[in-house]
Amino acid sequence: MTASKPHPGDDISATPGGEGEHQALAAEMMRLFIEVAPDSVVVSDDRGRITFINQHAERVFGYARAEVLGRNIDMLLPERFRGAHAEHRAGYYTAPRTRPMGMGLELYALRKDGTEFPVEISLSHARTSEGLRVVAIIRDITERKRLEETLRETQREADRLKDEFIAIAAHELRNPLAALRGFADMLRVQTARGHGPQLAEWQQEAIDAIDQASARLAELTDDLLDVTRLQAGKLELHPALRDLAALARRVVTRQQTTTQRHAITLTADREPLMVNIDEMRFEQVLNNLLHNAMKYSPDGGPITVTLSTDDAAHEVRLCVADRGIGIPAAEQARIFGRFARAENARGIGGTGLGLYLCRELVERHGGRIWFTSQEGAGSTFCLALPLAQEAEPEA
Numbered sequence: 001m002t003a004s005k006p007h008p009g010d011d012i013s014a015t016p017g018g019e020g021e022h023q024a025l026a027a028e029m030m031r032l033f034i035e036v037a038p039d040s041v042v043v044s045d046d047r048g049r050i051t052f053i054n055q056h057a058e059r060v061f062g063y064a065r066a067e068v069l070g071r072n073i074d075m076l077l078p079e080r081f082r083g084a085h086a087e088h089r090a091g092y093y094t095a096p097r098t099r100p101m102g103m104g105l106e107l108y109a110l111r112k113d114g115t116e117f118p119v120e121i122s123l124s125h126a127r128t129s130e131g132l133r134v135v136a137i138i139r140d141i142t143e144r145k146r147l148e149e150t151l152r153e154t155q156r157e158a159d160r161l162k163d164e165f166i167a168i169a170a171h172e173l174r175n176p177l178a179a180l181r182g183f184a185d186m187l188r189v190q191t192a193r194g195h196g197p198q199l200a201e202w203q204q205e206a207i208d209a210i211d212q213a214s215a216r217l218a219e220l221t222d223d224l225l226d227v228t229r230l231q232a233g234k235l236e237l238h239p240a241l242r243d244l245a246a247l248a249r250r251v252v253t254r255q256q257t258t259t260q261r262h263a264i265t266l267t268a269d270r271e272p273l274m275v276n277i278d279e280m281r282f283e284q285v286l287n288n289l290l291h292n293a294m295k296y297s298p299d300g301g302p303i304t305v306t307l308s309t310d311d312a313a314h315e316v317r318l319c320v321a322d323r324g325i326g327i328p329a330a331e332q333a334r335i336f337g338r339f340a341r342a343e344n345a346r347g348i349g350g351t352g353l354g355l356y357l358c359r360e361l362v363e364r365h366g367g368r369i370w371f372t373s374q375e376g377a378g379s380t381f382c383l384a385l386p387l388a389q390e391a392e393p394e395a
């Protein structure tokens, strides 16, 4: 390699030949590497004045080297970042270290023509004979951001299509399911009325099994439809003044008829307990909590529903407690999520949508829902709702 003409800034003190020439060559190569680096390299001194920019930076920022040398590095930042940047710079000089800049922040750089572009900046420093030099390696991440945005957009579109598919599938399942339940019911009722021959026990059981399975499928499709409605912001509530105690008693009475292994009791410290709720939706919430309490205490046992008022907080609380399998501590944090199911619920049928819907519905009523649970000992699910002002229930 022949020695090239010296450039301003080159270390020309090295004597040709031997160690000196080797050092000069190394310095020259270093300079070339920095010049052709695919990122912008901007060096500044301890007062923030630019002492070097490479060719890439000239091209990206639109300045000729001579236009920036000696000027404050803030000229390469949008106006709104300059105040904070001066402070950060002062901090960096007192404890310089190699690190990415503005971790977790969206950083932008400013071109000569006034346009901005997103950047990622790594900082390092060197102590030279002329004092501290801060080296900023600036990467234009416009393309990466664009790709990320495209990816997010694609993900949103995929989610939308998935929700649309679930909604259509659930909707289409409703009619055949209704027919299935209707015919199972017809067989049972008409046979009981003596229309046609008596059914054998196994036939009766088969009809019951069809009825139960289709009822479960109908519940699942309804839950799926509700979830997609919620996601699309299309689930409408029709709140009215209602007595929560009366509603809970109705639900308890109905659920008690479905089980012989559980004894469901209800206590209320005061009645009526007036709240503003969408009655149908709240029945759904209570049904879900009670159904879970029964389902997840397969050995049976007591289930208590307690209604109480907290006058200071001006709210009504409703708790459903069981002595069932409980929820393992490690899984409790995610149990209100969509499709979340605990490990110990594996052998028990379910979709993991019920609690998600309960939480959404309770929160949309301005309430809260939470639980305490111990694996193997039982769970207590509670919800709190704002107490309505009026004292009398609506007719």
Ligand code: ADP
Pocket: 288, 292, 293, 296, 322, 324, 325, 326, 327, 335, 340, 341, 342, 343, 344, 345, 349, 350, 351, 352, 353, 354, 355, 356, 378, 379
């Ligand atoms: P599903 O019962 O259909 O699985 P849910 O959303 O109602 O869905 O409940 C989510 C999960 O929370 C259940 O799968 C179960 O692991 C747990 N869980 C809910 N209620 C209880 C309960 N009362 N006792 C024990 N585990 C419960």
